[in-house]
Amino acid sequence: MLKTPEKIITGSRDDLCCDCSRCLRVRFNESSCSHCQTVCPTAAIALEQGLEIKEDTCSGCLLCTSVCPTGALELSTDFLASVAQLSKVPEPVLGCCRTKEQANGWLACLGGLSDEHLLYLSHRLNGTLTLNLSRCAECPNSSMLPLLQARLDTLVSGASCSIKTADTADAVRHREENVDRRSFFKSFRTSLFQTAAVVMTAGVQETERRSDYTSKRVPERRELLKRVLPLVDQQTKETLERRFLGKISFNETCTACQACAAICPTGALRKNREQPDNPPLFTAADCTACGLCVAFCMDQALTLHTSG
Ligand code: SF4
Ligand code: SF4
Structure with missing residues (x-):
């Protein structure tokens, strides 16, 4: 047959x-x-x-x-809810839609784990998080593997949780066997409650949005980074800020028209209401170095400084 x-x-x-x-x-x-x-x-x-x-x-x-x-x-998934679920499980495993049965939480594909997502996981969780990559090699999305590995290689040290990868199903099971029986059942029960809570609060999955063009919002990835920065030592904070935050300077051709503040999608540049004859105000923590303000300024008055 x-x-x-x-x-x-x-x-x-x-x-x-x-x-x-x-x-x-x-x-x-x-x-x-x-x-x-x-x-x-x-x-x-x-x-x-x-x-x-x-x-x-x-x-x-x-x-x-x-x-x-x-x-x-x-x-489109609620990443913070998934992390809350993982945090209740000793030695959690994060999988994808192909491996969710062998994972404590999952994303459709682990290619969505940006630098900021990995940083957040490594500072929000304790112990060791295993990424279940056991079915990636045979997956049409396997081209995401080198990029994910490169991101893992550049994670800053000193986090509360180390992130490991498991390339085979056996490697994932081995970690599950390390959990003692009592803590396993305790964490399993907690995980059921967490899952129920996430399902009840998730509502309808949203895959399309339309913001008002004037509304300002930092992307989810920047929100995650902003949650990590207070958790790290000064040296690590400076390293992360150098790597992720943009820095804007204005030259003498700036006419203080404030147009760059209007176009900036994150709110990193804000209209200078107190001193309208001066350039806009700038908050590096909200700047994702998208470069839109530099491209938009007709007077070429802005320079974007990045180290990335
Ligand atoms: S590069 Fe300019 S437009 Fe983009 S987030 Fe930074 S300040 Fe805003
Ligand atoms: S073109 Fe740039 S801003 Fe637009 S969706 Fe792609 S990466 Fe994002």
Whole structure:
């Protein structure tokens, strides 16, 4: 008898949330941002007419969400709820839609784990977190593996939780066996409550959003970084700030028109209401170095300084 081929499960377009109004190409048609298109392994992103995700081509690897500087593309799942669930389990395992049965929490694809997500996991959890990569090699989204590994290699040291990868199902099971019986059942019960709470509060999955063009918001990835910064020592904080925060300077051609503050999607640049003849006010913690203000300024009055 012929064996029915196993259905290949990957993520899908539904696993990412798209807010076109936050895309730099939509906000300013001279923006040359193409981070999402460059990283997408299936050519599912078109930017000629704004931002378009081709539903039938997108395989849900979520890599685009890990590089978009404005939050135009983000995970549609509630990442903080997943982390809360993982935190209740000793030696938790994070998997994907193909390995969720062998995991305590999961994302559609682990390609969505940006530097900031990994940093947050490593400072919010204790002990060791295992990323279940046991089915990645056979997955159509396997091209995300080198990028995920590169991100793990550059994680700063000194976190409360180390992050390991498991390439085989046996490596994942081995860690589960290390949990003693009593703590296993305690954590299992807690995890059931957590799951129920997440299901009850999750509501309808949102995969499309549209913000008011004037509304300011830092992307989820920057929110995660801002939660990590108070937890690290001064030296690590400075390293992370150098790596992730943009810095803007104004030159003498600035006419204090405040247009850059209006276009900045995150609120890092704010209108200088007290001294309207001076350049806008700047908050580095909210600057994702998207470069939109520099491209938009007709007087070439801004310089963006990054070390990344
Ligand atoms: S990376 Fe984000 S801002 Fe840049 S083109 Fe893609 S969706 Fe737009
Ligand atoms: S200050 Fe400029 S580079 Fe920084 S987030 Fe705002 S627009 Fe982007």
